[in-house]
Amino acid sequence: MVADKTEDLRQFETVVLAPVCRRMGLSFSSLSSVADVRVDFRIDQQPYRMAIDVGEPGPASSSGGAPRLAADRFEYVHFNSQQVRDDPAFCAEYLVRELVGQHAAASAPAGKGQPPPPPLDQAMLDEIKAEVAQANDQVKDPDAAWKKWAPIAAAALVIIGGLAVPAVNSLRSNEPEPAPVTAAAACLVAGASTTSGGLSGPGTTEDGTPCCPEEAPLKGDSDSLAYYTPGQEGYDSVTPQVCFTTPESAQSFGFSAANGTAS
16 A cells, blocks of 8 residues: 555656646645645645645545644645546646636635636646646656657668768778788788898798899899899799899899890
């Protein structure tokens, strides 16, 4: 019973009382005392004076409680659990009508008797009911708001993703192509070393092909005593037996420029 009562109080405060008071510019207190009578909620903001019980009737409903509340000019209102859980819109409208009636009674000229209930501001009442319905959905299903917006969010992500991919591809297309790894650079990684005089033994690429390192790019053929320079026709097809840094270094070792090679 305590758990049910606690749940009734939480739902009434969140779904009914808070939206009503927010729209009407009122404040309320919970688990309060009025004229020494314990009540679940109290509105005490002139001219509005209301004591509210939710769920099982509290002390205010006893024979001594109600008169003490009335004597202190508090209106006592009780909502049962079924009303709070099944029809919060009814509870909200009832509260609004009672509060509007209190305001009208306080505004009536003295000695004129009880005035008729004034017409409700239907627009305000509709706004309150809409807020009550939204709060009720949220209490029953905390994920309701997310479920409502999830399809829209998913569609937005798809659109953003569709815009982002071409943009990224465009950026990539504007990036300069990486420089190709030349045979000399690959050969340099192989660790061929250059000796004094500009002579170097050939290195090898990762696949074992003989090559000349970057610092000694001229290929020398020991059989023909000819050297080949990078860019010369047939340079790539020559298997170097020695390598030279410059034509002068090759010539100092007795090598001559191959046909088509500038000396």
